[in-house]
Amino acid sequence: MPKLWNETIEEHRRAVRDAVLETTAALVSEHGVRAVTMSQIAEGSGIGRATLYKYFPDIESIMMAWHERQIASHLDQLAELRDRSGTPGERLEAVLETYAFIQQQRHGHGGELSALLHRGGHVAHAEQHLRHFIRGLLAEAVQAGEVRDDVAPDELTGYCLHALAGAGGLSSKAAVRRLVAVTLSGLRSAR
Known part of the structure; x- marks a missing residue:
């Protein structure tokens, strides 16, 4: 052809x-x-x-394909923010805020739908990818002196992702922004 x-x-x-x-x-x-x-x-x-x-x-396979597409779109959005110009701290803040808003939107999935969508291997792969690139951004921010250096970037990554998962239970944008601000304050050097 x-x-x-x-x-x-x-x-x-x-x-x-x-x-x-x-x-x-x-x-x-x-x-x-x-x-x-x-x-x-x-x-x-x-x-x-x-x-x-x-x-x-079947419907399950359609929803899985839809979810894979959503996850890929979210990762692309976060990667675009990570790769833009600015200091590592500014880029980290943009990525974490956007991630928190994604978590807030995700909360709209009902329990049954959430269970269906999150049992595929694509979710674990995406989470691993997300951890890797947030860890890299945190390491850059540590090198630039914008993030504390007394805790390993791997641990800080876990802290950020777990803290911001709480955005799923928040009802307003202002509350999400406050959660991001609190999370970021925990990343700053205690000196």
């Missing part, structure tokens, strides 16, 4: 897949994961059920 034809087919498949993921996420958010059917997803996506089954065997 010519290259243009292949690109057109891939674009179409990607568009169908994206429509299925978005439709499913919206339906699950509105009705709950157990109340959604493959027929509703197909109809909402503008495709037939047979076509839907060519892409995904």
